[in-house]
Amino acid sequence: xxxxxxxxxxxxxxxxxxxxxxxxxxxxxxxxxxxxxxxxxxxxxxxxxxxxxxxxxxxxxxxxxxxxxxxxxxxxxxxxxxxxxxxxxxxxxxxxxxxxxxxxxxxxxxxxxxxxxxxxxxxxxxxxxxxxxxxxxxxxxxxxxxxxxxxxxxxxxxxxxxxxxxxxxxxxxxxxxxxxxxxxxxxxxxxxxxxxxxxxxxxx
Amino acid sequence: xxxxxxxxxxxxxxxxxxxxxxxxxxxxxxxxxxxxxxxxxxxxxxxxxxxxxxxxxxxxxxxxxxxxxxxxxxxxxxxxxxxxxxxxxxxxxxxxxxxxxxxxxxxxxxxxxxxxxxxxxxxxxxxxxxxxxxxxxxxxxxxxxxxxxxxxxxxxxxxxxxxxxxxxxxxxxxxxxxxxxxxxxxxxxxxxxxxxxxxxxxxxxxxxxxxxxxxxxxxxxxxxxxxxxxxxxxxxxxxxxxxxxxxxxxxxxxxxxxxxxxxxxxxxxxxxxxxxxxxxxxxxxxxxxxxxxxxxxxxxxxxxxxxxxxxxxxxxxxxxxxxxxxxxxxxxxxxxxxxxxxxxxxxxxxxxxxxxxxxxxxxxxxxxxxxxxxxxxxxxxxx
Numbered sequence: 001x002x003x004x005x006x007x008x009x010x011x012x013x014x015x016x017x018x019x020x021x022x023x024x025x026x027x028x029x030x031x032x033x034x035x036x037x038x039x040x041x042x043x044x045x046x047x048x049x050x051x052x053x054x055x056x057x058x059x060x061x062x063x064x065x066x067x068x069x070x071x072x073x074x075x076x077x078x079x080x081x082x083x084x085x086x087x088x089x090x091x092x093x094x095x096x097x098x099x100x101x102x103x104x105x106x107x108x109x110x111x112x113x114x115x116x117x118x119x120x121x122x123x124x125x126x127x128x129x130x131x132x133x134x135x136x137x138x139x140x141x142x143x144x145x146x147x148x149x150x151x152x153x154x155x156x157x158x159x160x161x162x163x164x165x166x167x168x169x170x171x172x173x174x175x176x177x178x179x180x181x182x183x184x185x186x187x188x189x190x191x192x193x194x195x196x197x198x199x200x201x202x203x204x
Numbered sequence: 205x206x207x208x209x210x211x212x213x214x215x216x217x218x219x220x221x222x223x224x225x226x227x228x229x230x231x232x233x234x235x236x237x238x239x240x241x242x243x244x245x246x247x248x249x250x251x252x253x254x255x256x257x258x259x260x261x262x263x264x265x266x267x268x269x270x271x272x273x274x275x276x277x278x279x280x281x282x283x284x285x286x287x288x289x290x291x292x293x294x295x296x297x298x299x300x301x302x303x304x305x306x307x308x309x310x311x312x313x314x315x316x317x318x319x320x321x322x323x324x325x326x327x328x329x330x331x332x333x334x335x336x337x338x339x340x341x342x343x344x345x346x347x348x349x350x351x352x353x354x355x356x357x358x359x360x361x362x363x364x365x366x367x368x369x370x371x372x373x374x375x376x377x378x379x380x381x382x383x384x385x386x387x388x389x390x391x392x393x394x395x396x397x398x399x400x401x402x403x404x405x406x407x408x409x410x411x412x413x414x415x416x417x418x419x420x421x422x423x424x425x426x427x428x429x430x431x432x433x434x435x436x437x438x439x440x441x442x443x444x445x446x447x448x449x450x451x452x453x454x455x456x457x458x459x460x461x462x463x464x465x466x467x468x469x470x471x472x473x474x475x476x477x478x479x480x481x482x483x484x485x486x487x488x489x490x491x492x493x494x495x496x497x498x499x500x501x502x503x504x505x506x507x508x509x510x511x512x513x514x515x516x517x518x519x520x521x522x523x524x525x526x527x528x529x530x531x532x533x534x535x536x537x538x539x540x541x542x543x544x545x546x547x548x549x550x551x552x553x554x555x556x557x558x559x560x561x562x563x564x565x566x567x568x569x570x571x572x573x574x575x576x577x578x579x580x581x582x583x584x585x586x587x
Contacts, residue, residue: 012455013376015412019383022405026390057372059458082379084372105379109386 003048005120007031010040010066011055011082016105020053027113029120037061037069046075049127051100051119053112056083056090064090067097076126078119082107136196139185147184150177154190155197236334242289242327244268244282256315256336258308269332274306289328297321297330305334313338351553352432358550359481362488363427369452373419377412384409422449425477432478436471439479439513439578443504446483453491454502462503469508472578478554479578482562485547486517486574493521493572512560512577523566532564551576 007029011017017033024031034040036058056063063081070077081094081102091102100119103112143151153163160178164171187193230237236253240246246269249261257264257272264271270281277284288297300318307313316335321328363370384405391402426449447454447461454461487502494500497520505516524532533552548562555562555576562576 013380015380015408015415016376016383018408019380019387019412022387022401023383023390026387026394057456059455084375084379085368087368105375106382107379109383 003045004030005123006048006050007053007116007120008034008040008044008050008077009053010034010037010058010063011053012036012058013055016055016082023109023113024116027116029113029116037063037066040066041069044075046073049120049123050077051116051123052077052079053116054079054081056081056094057085064093064097067094067099071097076123076130078122078126080112080115080119132196136185142184143181147177147181150174151181154178154181154193234335236332236336238269238272238332238334239322240269240330240332242285242329244270244285247329253334256307256334257305263308272306274304274312277303278306285330302337305336314341348432348557351550351557352430354550355478355481355554356427356429358485358547359427359477362481362484362547363423366450366453366488369456370419370423372456373452374416377416377419380412381409381416384412426480430477432475434473434475437474437476437479438471439469439506439515440465442476442480443483443506443515446480446487447504449480449484450487450491453488457491457495458500459491459494460501462501464503464505466506466508466513469506469513470580472513473581474558474578475554479558482551482554482576483515483517485551489547489574490517490519490521490572493519493523497521512579514575514577516573516575518567518571518573520571523570523572524564533562 007024009017009020009024009031011020011033012035014035017035021031021033032043034043038060040052052066054063054066061069063079063083067079070079079094079097079099081091081099082105083090083102084105086102086104094102100122101111101115103115140148140151149167150163153166158166160171160174164174167174182188182190182193185193185196187196230248230250233250233252236256237248237250238246238253239248245266246264249259249264251261254260259271268281270278273281297319300316302314303317304312305315305317314337316337318333320331322331388402388405391398391405443463443465447463453459487504490502491500494502499520501520503516503518505514507514507516533548548564552562555578559579559581560577562574565573565575567573
């Protein structure tokens with residue numbers, strides 16, 4: 001059951017919230033509104049697709065606080081920040097935290113909608129990637145301890161001959177393990193293997 | 205007691221002696237002293253009175269005292285005396301009051317006048333003691349004008365500190381207006397004309413326009429250069445207005461407010477903008493003091509007693525060292541990086557100009573308390 005990607009608007013100003021709601025509605029985006037960060041956290045179902053349009057200054061947990069909170073809970077919703085009064089340190093923090101954009105009110109509606117489109121795209125890509133990550137993770141679990149050990153060495157870029165010497169086995173045995181690894185992971189050759197596994201291994 | 209006042213050696217008539225002494229007192233008195241008969245005719249006019257009114261004693265002796273008054277008292281004076289003699293009713297005898305005098309050249313001036321009644325064996329006379337207060341009045345006016353200037357400068361400074369909040373406050377309705385308008389255009393462009401939606405958007409646009417306008421007006425009133433004017437004010441009303449002006453600061457700093465306003469407060473005669481300024485200063489200070497504190501509560505109270513309304517503003521900040529409890533009312537004293545150091549000093553001047561007092565106190569459990577009083581006076585109407 002795939003939920004429709006939803007734009008979550010969090011702003012303590014009811015007029016701004018309603019206006020954004022109407023604008024997003026007119027641009028055919030499903031949208032939900034929240035008066036505070038905690039309202040959003042209470043209502044949001046982790047794992048459902050979408051993006052956040054987030055006011056920076058709010059009582060309670062503010063926009064940047066919510067961004068940090070989501071990061072710590074590994075909820076990867078792309079965020080577009082809005083602020084009534086921008087200052088450089090806030091903007092820097094927001095962008096370093098991975099925000100799609102940081103826009104000052106009154107914002108340009110076209111640019112906002114453009115950013116919403118990008119944010120939803122980014123979210124879809126994130127989701128596709130993590131789905132793939134999950135598949136790869138499941139496949140890797142099928143490897144024997146020896147195969148997993150050899151896979152690590154392959155990923156370090158070591159040739160079969162080197163691996164054979166390091167593990168004190170024959171090069172032929174390494175080759176046999178190697179073809180079984182490729183089969184179990186569902187790839188045809190070493191370059192496909194790299195493409196599949198390396199993005200997952202990069203540090204967050 | 206000094207020895208100099210011992211009886212003199214001369215064997216002069218004691219009555220004559222006393223008469224001479226009284227005359228000396230009259231002649232050297234700083235205040236004008238005038239005696240009149242019950243028909244209003246001037247019976248004596250001392251040198252100070254000559255100086256004040258510009259008439260010589262010979263000129264006015266025997267003439268009606270009304271010559272020293274501007275109309276309509278000039279015409280009415282005879283009636284005042286008759287009325288008093290008949291009924292004992294008086295607005296002036298036995299107490300001093302401020303009235304307008306008229307000099308020989310016709311110039312008018314403010315003076316303090318105290319009248320007492322003298323019962324002689326055969327008739328009643330009145331003594332008037334007159335003090336020209338035009339110099340004092342001018343100085344007071346000058347001082348008030350200076351305070352006004354300073355108060356205005358300080359309001360501008362306060363506003364400067366609030367400018368980012370104000371920008372935020374204005375950008376909210378503007379953002380809403382722009383979004384509603386753009387949404388309307390999209391709805392119209394899509395060919396699906398949902399009239400209820402459009403109507404709703406238009407109504408919200410005009411509401412938000414008014415919201416922006418009222419923010420601007422509120423600020424305009426606050427920074428406008430103006431003469432001090434006293435009118436009948438409701439202090440609770442002013443408190444609410446100040447909380448409204450500061451709503452952004454309060455919201456953005458996540459401050460809780462606790463208010464306890466006495467009901468049935470009488471109206472006070474005060475300068476609305478100046479009192480607003482004092483409160484704004486105290487509440488803003490409280491907000492600043494609580495930055496980074498766990499608990500952030502501003503409490504506002506009004507209280508009524510027999511003579512005053514007392515307004516209390518307290519916070520849950522760190523308070524202040526007792527060593528600066530008076531120093532902080534000095535001009536240019538500040539502990540803030542961006543402060544002007546004028547807020548409290550001007551606030552105290554404003555409250556004192558209203559006949560009240562502004563004090564600071566450290567709470568035992570931490571936090572600062574500022575209290576000011578405004579005297580009840582004679583209420584709302586009249587001058």
